[in-house]
Amino acid sequence: MASVTLKEVSKKWGDFTAVDNISLEVGDEEFMVLLGPSGCGKTTTMRMVAGLEEPSNGEIFIGEKRVNDELPKDRDVAMVFQNYGLYPHMTVYENIRYPLKVRKVAKQLQEEQVHIAAEKVQLRHLLQRRPRELSGGQRQRVALARAIVRTPTVFLMDEPLSNLDAKLRVNMRAELKHLQHELKITTIYVTHDQIEAMTLADRVAVMHEGVISQLDSPEKIYNDPANLFVAGFIGSPSMNLIPGSLQEGIFHHSEFSLKTARGDHEKCVMGIRPEDLAITSPGDGIFSGQVYSFELTGESTLITLQLGQERIIVRGTKDFRVGIDEKVGIVLNSENCFLFDAETQQRMKF
Numbered sequence: 001m002a003s004v005t006l007k008e009v010s011k012k013w014g015d016f017t018a019v020d021n022i023s024l025e026v027g028d029e030e031f032m033v034l035l036g037p038s039g040c041g042k043t044t045t046m047r048m049v050a051g052l053e054e055p056s057n058g059e060i061f062i063g064e065k066r067v068n069d070e071l072p073k074d075r076d077v078a079m080v081f082q083n084y085g086l087y088p089h090m091t092v093y094e095n096i097r098y099p100l101k102v103r104k105v106a107k108q109l110q111e112e113q114v115h116i117a118a119e120k121v122q123l124r125h126l127l128q129r130r131p132r133e134l135s136g137g138q139r140q141r142v143a144l145a146r147a148i149v150r151t152p153t154v155f156l157m158d159e160p161l162s163n164l165d166a167k168l169r170v171n172m173r174a175e176l177k178h179l180q181h182e183l184k185i186t187t188i189y190v191t192h193d194q195i196e197a198m199t200l201a202d203r204v205a206v207m208h209e210g211v212i213s214q215l216d217s218p219e220k221i222y223n224d225p226a227n228l229f230v231a232g233f234i235g236s237p238s239m240n241l242i243p244g245s246l247q248e249g250i251f252h253h254s255e256f257s258l259k260t261a262r263g264d265h266e267k268c269v270m271g272i273r274p275e276d277l278a279i280t281s282p283g284d285g286i287f288s289g290q291v292y293s294f295e296l297t298g299e300s301t302l303i304t305l306q307l308g309q310e311r312i313i314v315r316g317t318k319d320f321r322v323g324i325d326e327k328v329g330i331v332l333n334s335e336n337c338f339l340f341d342a343e344t345q346q347r348m349k350f
Contacts, residue, residue, distance in 0.1 A: 002063030002153045003028045004049060004186060009058030011044050018044045020210035021057070027202075029184045031177075035197040036207035037233070042190045043158055045207070049188060050156050051075050062153060075154075078147035082159040084139045086131040086146075092118070093127040096145045103150070117149040120179060137168040141175070148183060155180075155187040161196060173199055194234050198222065206230050228345040231271045231338060237302060239271045240312040243342060251339070255308045256287030260334045267342035274315040276336035279303060279322065285329025291322050305330070 004026040011019040019041040026032040034042035047053040049060060051072035060067050067075050078099075086095050096117055100110045118124045121141040131139055140160060147155060160176075161169045177200055180187050191197055197204045198218045206213045206221060206229075214226040225231035231239045244253040246265040251258045253270075260270065282288050289305030289312065301316040305328070314330065322328060339348040 002186060003030075003061075004032075004154055004188065005059075005061040006045070006049070007059045007061070009045070009048060009060060010056045011041070011048060011053060012056045017210050019048070022210075022212050024205060024212065024215070026186060026188060029186055031180050031187045031189065031200060031202045033189045033191060033197040033201035033204045034207055035191060035194060035201075035204050035233075036213075037192055040207040041210040042192075042207045046156050046158060046188055046190050049075075049154070050077055050079055076152050077154040077156050078150070078152035080140075080143050080147050080155070080157045080160045082162050084131070084143045084163075086139060086142055088131050091128050091130055092123060092134070092142050095131070095142055096123075096127075096149055099146060099150050105150075113149050114145075117145040120148065120182070121145045121175065135168075136164050137172060140164065140172060144176075144179070148179070148185075151183070152185065155185050155189075157187065157189045159191050159193075160189075162191070162193070169196075176200060195236060198234075206233065208233075225271070225338065226347055228269060228271075228340045231340065231347075235273060237274055237313045237315075239273050239338075240277070241340075242270045242272075242307070242310055242312065244268060244270060246339065251337075253287075253308070255289075258286060258332075258334055258337070260337050261339055261348070265339075265341065265348065268348060269340045269342050271338040271340060272332060272336060274302065274313045276332060277312070277314040278331045279314055279316060279320070280329040280331050282327045282329050285331045288327055288329050291324050291326045291328060294322055294324060303328075 006022060006024045008021050008023055010021050034045060036042050044053060048055050051070060062075060093114060096114045097110050100113060118127060121144050123141055123145060161172050164172060201218055204218055204221050205215045208229045214221055214230045222234055232241055242253055244251050246268050249259060249262045251260045251270050289307045291303060292306045292311055293304040295302040300318055301320045303314045303316055303322060305312050341348055
């Protein structure tokens with residue numbers, strides 16, 4: 001297997017910069033997720049690794065080999081796409097076998113490897129069916145089997161679960177995680193779904209406007225966001241971001257004041273996650289708000305509160321109940337708060 005290294009890689013089309021001078025090293029056998037909203041440059045980055053796009057600047061290495069001038073077929077990578085990319089006139093067996101057939105692998109070995117790959121994704125009983133006879137989850141497993149059948153150096157996966165329904169996505173996440181652990185193949189996975197990133201990745205590269213905003217473990221990105229974009233993008237629901245000012249270590253908002261840090265800062269943003277807030281009786285909390293909406297999600301409740309001009313979300317227990325327009329108090333631990341510079345958007349550390 002091999003690592004993947006990008007050194008100061010950029011991709012431009014005329015005046016538009018899709019990827020702006022990024023450097024990234026994906027370790028051997030690592031599961032790296034490129035995470036970000038549409039248009040952030042994550043798919044373009046992966047396509048440059050695959051050889052489907054040519055970098056405007058920079059170098060790309062797979063292992064020790066510089067691959068900028070290598071054709072996609074010579075890079076020993078396997079891609080899994082969002083739309084499966086299966087041949088409708090072929091059976092599942094023929095779809096999985098196709099990469100081996102193109103490479104003129106011996107027929108007996110082709111059959112052995114197809115059955116091994118099909119077994120790994122639990123498809124052996126469907127080998128004679130055609131794609132139109134399969135569910136979305138089964139088609140995606142065929143695409144996975146076709147990718148793993150020849151044990152490539154690197155897996156490249158472009159939003160492979162986005163066409164599946166919610167239950168299938170959960171099942172396929174577990175299958176992907178297990179497969180990558182079993183096969184130990186370096187994997188670059190592109191998604192806009194931060195739940196996929198948090199559950200699958202060894203490390204996450206959060207991308208925004210063509211650059212990597214933060215590169216770290218899922219736990220570190222969730223618990224220690226580097227900037228406002230990461231803080232607001234990671235989490236479901238996302239972190240509450242409340243604008244205010246810092247004076248003598250006290251954060252001031254139009255509705256409340258809270259001792260949080262040292263120093264002064266004219267414009268800053270306080271961030272706190274919904275699970276780090278709790279609802280109490282009016283007058284008992286640090287500040288009060290009016291219930292704007294109430295949602296039962298099954299395992300918990302989400303309460304949206306109107307706080308001056310802002311709305312904040314509190315996560316409550318599944319048994320908690322409150323009425324819309326009801327006034328409630330809010331308690332929090334200042335140690336769970338984050339402060340960001342409103343202008344630079346970077347995390348303020350004291």
